[in-house]
Amino acid sequence: MSASGQSLEANPVVPDPFAPYSVRLPVFEGPLDLLLHLIRLDEVEITDIPIARIGEQYLEYLGLMRDLDLDVVGEYLVMAATLAWIKSRMLLPVEQTNEDGEEVDPRAELIARLLEYQRFKEVAAALGERDRLDRDVFAGRAPIAGSPAELEREVEVGLFDLVEAYRRVLEARRDIRPLPHEIETEEITIRERMLEVMGILETRNSADFEALMQEGHERRHSKSLLVATFLAILELARLSVIRVYQSLDSLGVPEGPIHLRRTAEGGDGSWVDRIADLM
């Protein structure tokens, strides 16, 4: 059927059918979003959606997604089935009626969903256009020293946030690669790094996690240093000689750099023995 070919060519989704590698697909938020897009392209009314035509274009689009190795997730397939079902119902000669004997449009439910979704899309766009705090507008909200808000300006960091910070460090240091001829003779032990981290915390109140990851060691470029330091920090936290904190922003959301601090236990010197016990 020629209509299918034409509709694809008229579709700005595929700018040039002879340049398959430059195909760019707009990102859709889901099957409803894709349907709204097709309806808009065809300049038809949502309330009178031509199921056969739109359904065909919908399937073409799914095919396109597959050709591009994009995941066609289940939700898109469910919608394809729904469209096929509605189409078959519309082809039936029998008129569908409800209990009151009124004629029922098999498309009614889909149309209601499309209209509802479209409405929320509009609201979402309106919300997205509002001036946003800390992007467009900035609030004068001076913290009063000693106020509860000031005292509770940090929160203890969980393991996952720490792993995430570790990943960031690794990402930032992607250049780290052992030279092929280099033979690693010097092992960096976790215990060694534990002692070094505690040594650093001895001299100051708190230390930045990401800076610490690469500090206090002459072999800065080694990946095993990063690994050892990370494991050392985890071990120190487990022994509860340090705690790991992240600052809260003015609205109470953890934000910004992660830092370490000695606990009371970590301050009395007994940590040396506890680390020694591990050896």
Next chain:
Amino acid sequence: MKETERRSIAEALILASPEPIPVARLAKLLPRCTPAKARALVDELNADYVAQQRSFEIQEVAGGYQVRTHPEFASYLQQLQRTRPLRLSNAALETLAIVAYRQPVTRAEVEHVRGVDAGPVMRNLLERKLVKIAGHRDVPGRPMLYATTKRFLELLGLASLEALPTLRDLEELTPADAPPASQGSGQNDSGEAPAQLSLQDVDIAGKPN
């Protein structure tokens, strides 16, 4: 106490409050003041700011007053930030909109409107404290209910949930904002799809049959 003095105290309180200060609290902290009087003081302050072409104004957000800069200074102020401004994807905005209007709402209800899995987006919104868990619905499975937070109102500069554009407002806006219908215009349109929901369509949607 002179009127100007009281106004200055109100200004200082609003400026130095760590979070938006509710009008009732403002009135309580000000000597011999009522909420209505406090409101009037804020209006006077704002009128002053306009007259003096100041870079900020007092806005009502999340149930309180807060001093906020005008958006035209954003590019300068962003340089002060230690962290990047919060980005919200379309999926996040759509989900927020549905939660905001339908709250308390289950994840399944959000998924029904958007037609896609809401799990990752909802988790993200929970992490950013824009959405919170507001209990369970008393049906089999006891699904969690979600609602928007105070931070959501602060982020988008909304005085309260009532300040959200009503769906009806949108219906009224749509025909006015839409370009005049280009029915039967020439073939060489710029390729833009002008198809917009008309007022009638929305009305039909509101009351199906």
